[in-house]
Structures are given as C-alpha cells and as structure tokens.
Amino acid sequence: MAGRRGALIVLEGVDRAGKTTQCCKLVEALCDAGQRAQMLRFPERSTEIGKLLSSYLEKKSEIEAHAVHLLFSANRWEQVPLIKEKLSEGVTLVVDRYAFSGVAYTSAKKLQLADAAKREGFGCELYENQAFQKQVLQRFYQLMEDPTLNWKRWNLRSSHSGVLSASKFYFSDSRCFQKLRRSPRGNP
Numbered sequence: 001m002a003g004r005r006g007a008l009i010v011l012e013g014v015d016r017a018g019k020t021t022q023c024c025k026l027v028e029a030l031c032d033a034g035q036r037a038q039m040l041r042f043p044e045r046s047t048e049i050g051k052l053l054s055s056y057l058e059k060k061s062e063i064e065a066h067a068v069h070l071l072f073s074a075n076r077w078e079q080v081p082l083i084k085e086k087l088s089e090g091v092t093l094v095v096d097r098y099a100f101s102g103v104a105y106t107s108a109k110k111l112q113l114a115d116a117a118k119r120e121g122f123g124c125e126l127y128e129n130q131a132f133q134k135q136v137l138q139r140f141y142q143l144m145e146d147p148t149l150n151w152k153r154w155n156l157r158s159s160h161s162g163v164l165s166a167s168k169f170y171f172s173d174s175r176c177f178q179k180l181r182r183s184p185r186g187n188p
C-alpha cells in the first residue's frame with residue numbers, strides 16, 4: 001500500500017524577507033517532530049540552466065526578458081521529477097520560491113523603476129533595489145487578490161505548527177508569502 005505523500009510547502013516573498021531562514025527553521029522543526037522534510041530553492045543554481053540564471057542575476061551576462069522568464073520556468077521544470085519522487089516517498093518539501101516569484105518578478109519588470117534605494121545588502125544582484133522590490137511586492141499583493149488561491153495573512157513569528165495545521169495560502173506581515181499544498185499542480 002502506498003504511504004502518505006509529503007506536503008509541498010512554498011514560501012514566497014520579496015528579496016531579503018527572511019524566506020531562506022524560515023525555510024531552514026521549518027525543515028528543522030519538521031525533522032525534530034519526526035517527519036521527513038527537505039528544502040529546495042529556486043532558482044536552483046547548480047544545473048546548467050541555473051548557472052545561466054546565476055550569471056544573469058549577478059549581472060555578468062544579459063538575457064532577453066522573455067527568454068529569462070522561460071529559463072526560470074525551465075529551471076523549475078527540471079526539478080519536477082525529483083519533487084514528485086520525494087513527495088511520493090512521503091518527504092515534505094519546503095521550497096524557497098516557486099512559480100509565484102516567476103509571475104511577480106517578470107510582471108514587475110513591466111512597471112517603471114524609480115532610483116535604487118540605499119538599503120544595506122541591496123544591489124548585489126539584479127532586482128535588488130528597493131524601488132523594484134516595491135513593484136514586486138505589489139505584484140504579490142495582486143496575486144493575493146485571486147480568491148481561488150485563498151491567501152491568508154500569517155505572522156512569521158508565530159509557531160511553525162500554524163503552517164502545518166493549515167492547508168492553503170499564507171501571507172506574513174514580514175512580507176513573505178507562504179503556501180501549503182499536498183502536491184505540485186499547474187505550471188512550475
């Protein structure tokens with residue numbers, strides 16, 4: 001008999017929102033609770049496509065906007081067999097960015113950018129300026145307006161069990177978006 005499949009938990013949000021830290025803490029909490037859990041992140045920079053994206057993000061190469069959007073998508077698709085395998089084995093996956101980042105960042109590019117802000121830590125990679133991040137945040141807010149996605153506000157400081165007992169979408173006051181799903185669906 002097939003075992004229980006793992007959950008796919010996606011954390012979304014703007015740069016420097018604390019997603020990676022929260023993903024790590026969540027995986028640790030799940031493992032401490034006796035569950036099998038692993039973390040994935042996108043872009044996954046280790047693959048050939050990931051290396052192209054990394055070079056683009058580090059401003060070492062230029063890629064046409066539509067093409068780079070498709071590369072981000074391809075970078076998710078190339079991990080789908082692994083994602084399906086892990087979930088079917090009962091491993092819960094905590095994913096640092098997924099397709100919502102693809103939508104939010106690409107669509108934010110269509111909006112006019114203001115001057116880059118002098119925020120500490122910003123400016124290392126492409127997109128890392130406050131004006132652009134504001135546009136990305138607006139796109140995430142717009143994604144939250146879709147009633148079929150059922151986003152909910154959730155404070156990152158609350159306990160992780162709050163994530164695990166829920167089954168839909170979350171938006172934290174720390175500007176981080178989170179979603180819990182039982183299986184991957186739709187376009188990565």
Ligand code: NYM
Pocket residue numbers: 015042043057072073096097098099101102103105106126127128
């Ligand atoms: N990013 C990430 C996109 O523009 N589109 C996507 O589909 C994904 C998954 O990559 N600034 C951007 C958002 C980030 C950048 O992400 C690198 P991170 O989480 O800093 O490694």
